[in-house]
Amino acid sequence: MPPEHLASICKEWRRQLFTDREWVRTEEKPISPGEAGGYRVASAEFPFSAYLKPLRVCELHEPRAANEKIVADIASDLKLSVPPVLLYRRQNQPSNEEVRCCISLVVYPEHHEWGQIWNLSLFPQSVQLLVRDALSSYSKTFALDLLIGQTDRNNQRNVVLGADAASPPNTEFLFLDHAMSLNYGNRWDNMGWKKVEMVPIPDILKSSLRKDLVLDGADQLADLADAHVQDIVERIPEDYMASAHRAAVIAGLNGRKHLLRQFVEQHLI
Numbered sequence: 326m327p328p329e330h331l332a333s334i335c336k337e338w339r340r341q342l343f344t345d346r347e348w349v350r351t352e353e354k355p356i357s358p359g360e361a362g363g364y365r366v367a368s369a370e371f372p373f374s375a376y377l378k379p380l381r382v383c384e385l386h387e388p389r390a391a392n393e394k395i396v397a398d399i400a401s402d403l404k405l406s407v408p409p410v411l412l413y414r415r416q417n418q419p420s421n422e423e424v425r426c427c428i429s430l431v432v433y434p435e436h437h438e439w440g441q442i443w444n445l446s447l448f449p450q451s452v453q454l455l456v457r458d459a460l461s462s463y464s465k466t467f468a469l470d471l472l473i474g475q476t477d478r479n480n481q482r483n484v485v486l487g488a489d490a491a492s493p494p495n496t497e498f499l500f501l502d503h504a505m506s507l508n509y510g511n512r513w514d515n516m517g518w519k520k521v522e523m524v525p526i527p528d529i530l531k532s533s534l535r536k537d538l539v540l541d542g543a544d545q546l547a548d549l550a551d552a553h554v555q556d557i558v559e560r561i562p563e564d565y566m567a568s569a570h571r572a573a574v575i576a577g578l579n580g581r582k583h584l585l586r587q588f589v590e591q592h593l594i
């Protein structure tokens with residue numbers, strides 16, 4: 326969950342589809358772009374920055390920005406640890422770069438990639454226990470990864486520890502990068518969504534998951550009304566995600582949400 330003082334901004338970003346602000350590039354670090362390309366942006370009189378992506382032009386079967394928005398909206402409704410996202414249509418972009426982008430809110434002043442703690446066995450036992458305890462709180466967020474068929478979680482940069490050094494307890498893991506999920510590459514067409522698979526995750530998360538909490542997350546996702554999921558997906562504009570692709574995403578999410586509990590029962594220890 327984002328810090329309390331951000332609650333109203335997060336609510337607003339959930340309610341809106343597109344940002345109504347102008348965003349300009351900043352050179353702020355430490356965020357470095359991934360495979361899709363992106364950069365930090367800021368907007369006049371808005372207190373937080375954001376990460377804009379993708380720069381790489383997307384084919385219609387690779388709706389990266391739309392996927393980010395849909396997943397962030399579902400996460401917001403379940404209070405999971407994914408920063409809020411808005412769609413952003415770029416103007417005056419270089420001709421070989423994407424127009425149909427999104428921005429992900431940068432909630433914390435500093436971020437540490439979780440890859441830094443993947444070698445947990447090298448840390449003292451007490452630290453190992455503390456890290457695993459902290460990560461276990463994200464078991465419900467993992468249920469969302471199962472629902473959306475996340476393919477990119479075994480990645481050193483796609484979870485970051487957001488921190489506010491001035492306020493040490495104000496620290497949380499943020500689950501990022503949902504571009505390659507849902508019906509990416511049309512993999513959910515022709516009932517392909519029925520195949521629920523274990524999300525590739527690093528050992529550090531695997532050994533921290535609490536099955537009871539993953540099941541709670543699965544049940545909360547299953548309880549999302551079909552019409553609610555449909556509303557989240559249907560408002561995405563045609564050029565960001567074509568209607569046939571949206572239909573597959575709706576069918577997939579509403580079908581898969583009922584397969585999660587059994588999958589978790591069978592596959593998690």
Ligand SMILES: Nc1ncnc2c1ncn2[C@@H]1O[C@H](COP(=O)(O)OP(=O)(O)OP(=O)(O)O)[C@@H](O)[C@H]1O
Pocket residue numbers: 356357358359360361362363376378379389408429430431432436477482483485499501502503504505
């Ligand atoms: N909201 C955010 N808060 C903090 N850091 C962020 C945020 N969004 C992105 N980042 C940082 O930017 C990096 C790149 O973002 P992201 O993983 O979404 O793009 P990408 O790797 O290009 O995605 P893709 O899988 O589409 O190639 C992240 O690893 C992270 O360090």
Ligand SMILES: [Mg+2]
Pocket residue numbers: 359360480482483502
């Ligand atoms: Mg990434």
